[in-house]
Amino acid sequence: LANYQGIYSTGVIPKVITKTIEKRIQEAEKKNISKNDNWLEKKAKQRSIIESSFVTSELLLSGNVVFNDTLSGYIKLVAKQLLKNEEETFAKLNFFVVKSAFVSTLSNQEGVVLISSGLLARINNEAQLAFILAREIAHYKLKHQAKLYLDNDISNNGAYNLKLIEDNLLKSSNFSDAQEEQADSLATVLFSTNYSSNAINGVLKIFNSGNHPVAQEAFDIRFFNSTNFKIPDTYFFTEVNPITEADENYTQPNVILRNNAINKIMNGEIDSFILPKNQFHYCRDIARFELSSLYLYDRQYAAAIYNSYLLLQKYPNNEFLLSNIANSLYFLAKYSNKNALQYVNAHHENIEGESQQLHLLFSVLKKEELDVLAIQYLWNTYFTFPNRKDLKKKAMELMNEMLKLYPVSNSFSETIPLTDTTTLKFVKPAGSGKMKANHYYGYGKRPADTSKIEMRYAFCELFQNEEFKQAFNNAKTNKELPHTPPIIVYYSQGLLSYNQSSSKPMRLNKIVMVDPSYFKINNTFFTEKFNALESENARKEYSKSIKEIAKKAKLDVELLDSKFLNTKQVNLFNDIARLNNFIDELYKHKDLDSVLSADYQLVDMLLEKHKTKYLGWNSVFALTEPDAMADPVNLIMYCVYLPVLAPYFFYDAATPDYYTYHYMMVADIEKGKVIFNKSYQIKGKDTPDRLKSNLYYNFLQLGGGKKKK
Numbered sequence: 001l002a003n004y005q006g007i008y009s010t011g012v013i014p015k016v017i018t019k020t021i022e023k024r025i026q027e028a029e030k031k032n033i034s035k036n037d038n039w040l041e042k043k044a045k046q047r048s049i050i051e052s053s054f055v056t057s058e059l060l061l062s063g064n065v066v067f068n069d070t071l072s073g074y075i076k077l078v079a080k081q082l083l084k085n086e087e088e089t090f091a092k093l094n095f096f097v098v099k100s101a102f103v104s105t106l107s108n109q110e111g112v113v114l115i116s117s118g119l120l121a122r123i124n125n126e127a128q129l130a131f132i133l134a135r136e137i138a139h140y141k142l143k144h145q146a147k148l149y150l151d152n153d154i155s156n157n158g159a160y161n162l163k164l165i166e167d168n169l170l171k172s173s174n175f176s177d178a179q180e181e182q183a184d185s186l187a188t189v190l191f192s193t194n195y196s197s198n199a200i201n202g203v204l205k206i207f208n209s210g211n212h213p214v215a216q217e218a219f220d221i222r223f224f225n226s227t228n229f230k231i232p233d234t235y236f237f238t239e240v241n242p243i244t245e246a247d248e249n250y251t252q253p254n255v256i257l258r259n260n261a262i263n264k265i266m267n268g269e270i271d272s273f274i275l276p277k278n279q280f281h282y283c284r285d286i287a288r289f290e291l292s293s294l295y296l297y298d299r300q301y302a303a304a305i306y307n308s309y310l311l312l313q314k315y316p317n318n319e320f321l322l323s324n325i326a327n328s329l330y331f332l333a334k335y336s337n338k339n340a341l342q343y344v345n346a347h348h349e350n351i352e353g354e355s356q357q358l359h360l361l362f363s364v365l366k367k368e369e370l371d372v373l374a375i376q377y378l379w380n381t382y383f384t385f386p387n388r389k390d391l392k393k394k395a396m397e398l399m400n401e402m403l404k405l406y407p408v409s410n411s412f413s414e415t416i417p418l419t420d421t422t423t424l425k426f427v428k429p430a431g432s433g434k435m436k437a438n439h440y441y442g443y444g445k446r447p448a449d450t451s452k453i454e455m456r457y458a459f460c461e462l463f464q465n466e467e468f469k470q471a472f473n474n475a476k477t478n479k480e481l482p483h484t485p486p487i488i489v490y491y492s493q494g495l496l497s498y499n500q501s502s503s504k505p506m507r508l509n510k511i512v513m514v515d516p517s518y519f520k521i522n523n524t525f526f527t528e529k530f531n532a533l534e535s536e537n538a539r540k541e542y543s544k545s546i547k548e549i550a551k552k553a554k555l556d557v558e559l560l561d562s563k564f565l566n567t568k569q570v571n572l573f574n575d576i577a578r579l580n581n582f583i584d585e586l587y588k589h590k591d592l593d594s595v596l597s598a599d600y601q602l603v604d605m606l607l608e609k610h611k612t613k614y615l616g617w618n619s620v621f622a623l624t625e626p627d628a629m630a631d632p633v634n635l636i637m638y639c640v641y642l643p644v645l646a647p648y649f650f651y652d653a654a655t656p657d658y659y660t661y662h663y664m665m666v667a668d669i670e671k672g673k674v675i676f677n678k679s680y681q682i683k684g685k686d687t688p689d690r691l692k693s694n695l696y697y698n699f700l701q702l703g704g705g706k707k708k709k
Helices: 021-032 039-060 070-082 087-092 124-142 162-170 177-192 204-209 257-264 277-297 301-312 321-336 356-364 367-384 389-405 468-475 532-552 569-586 600-609 634-639 643-652 688-702
Strands: 092-100 105-107 112-116 487-492 510-514 517-523 528-530 554-562 614-625 657-670 672-683
Touching: 021 039, 021 532, 021 657, 039 532, 070 092, 070 124, 070 277, 087 124, 092 204, 105 124, 124 177, 124 204, 124 277, 162 554, 204 554, 257 517, 277 301, 277 321, 301 321, 321 367, 321 389, 321 614, 367 389, 389 468, 510 569, 517 532, 532 688, 554 569, 569 600, 569 614, 569 657, 657 688, 672 688
Parallel strands: 092 112, 487 672, 510 554, 510 614, 517 614
Antiparallel strands: 105 112, 517 528, 614 657, 657 672
């Protein structure tokens, strides 16, 4: 794992992933709807099938479901052992790993079985994985229909957040309690002829470990210390909160009772491993490496640092792990400088286990102290791995921020002190030791008796390097104004005749647009109905419109759409996944001026393959709502007071209101900045002409006149 770069799909894309929603619906209806079903039963099943098919397609095409990789291959080998006497069943199943920190599994009647990388990172042996797979196989054999429904939570400027849909599917079981218990019973039969019962003792309790690190090892409180930069012991706890178990924390229902029931059934005693042990440990380590990436992506920076810290004990000086810690510190410092650290560093009182030390540390460090820590770590990691120019870029960005925000530019000494000065200001009152556990001091605050960090000599060793010295001096004299985020322009009108030019054309040479989204929602006073099939059809037409209007506006727009991939385009599949992740990063980091992605090869990929550094995303959200007059109370009141207008009131009540929200965002991924962000709010239907008008106006603003690369 010396050159670990992440988990990516390879080979041919399985047909179950590229299958259209229409095809999924057709197959599911044939399998689940009977001629004997009455009209209500048929409608309910159709509704469930359509929504389930949409969710399945979105999840499989998200890029987070990985196929033909090392982990999926191992899962398939273990499943093959379980089903060695049921070759027909094995042939109908597709086993994939899904990149998620959740400890979770997911399966459906199409034969798709998903195991999260977060779960693989936490299992203790092959037998535990085998039993978990046996449960999912049992669900398939018992024809359990998973509840793959949409959570109608609207976010991201009114559009459905597809990442939220995925998280909701993975964070909890999609089967009923009764179905889970039935699957447990059948799984013991599949499992017992192959593996040891002792090996799976407490196996379901793994589902409780999603909020905890993969292991518990005391965090070395001097981990971040260097010769001339030392964090006092008083910044840490004397002891941390112990890890507790509670059924409400599980991603599976009734885990404790079900686990006891399984232990009573199991009697076999064969082995914990059938495949080579080193193969299991290698795969689990891959999953643990990926967990560091997922924590970083999810803005759980303290968790990312602690997970990488644990892995460094086995893989010292690993580039991926050290870079992960450097990136985590970079983002912590960026949020701290924006007074938004509380959004990415969970309150330490709520954390259990050794990672609590890191949550406390980042809450008590002052902004400039965190900046110095991050800058120092970024530069040292860059000097260790000179190919990582991205780390140098982030370090320089932080230096610019620090020297602009805090009056410390002249306080750093370039000369190494003759004596150790880092302990001169340490104050350790008798009997105080470290901070008391579970005591809150606030961000950047600490008890009056706590020692201070001596920062004057923090960079003196780095100053001996000419590259750092030059970069620091450039930052001191840098007169560049802070970045001003783009203005979000809102249009709210029935007609689009108000689409007048508000600024000069940006003259972009080319833009890559990735995976446009389209959502149609019908609201009533009681429910919110997502029209999955209508949304999918509208999305296809909208994709065609993007190409058509870009051509008319004379702007080079390359549309990358996962819905139109064929089975041979696995590299494009991976590229789209990475670009979608960056777009999601931009939305997550909306409080920051810029986002230099942790995926340091992304810029090179876009420039090399697509000849541009500009990445865009489109979304349409069409909402149909009942008129306020349709409320019975309002209707009766108006009719009583103005009976002559009653016919108008009834007509108005019967006519729904239509709203269309149209979004476009373009980012310069080299600078990590959003350069164009427009939102149209239209009272009216999402007619093709309206959407095309918006697209044309936007493309003219992005292009036009002399182009620039």
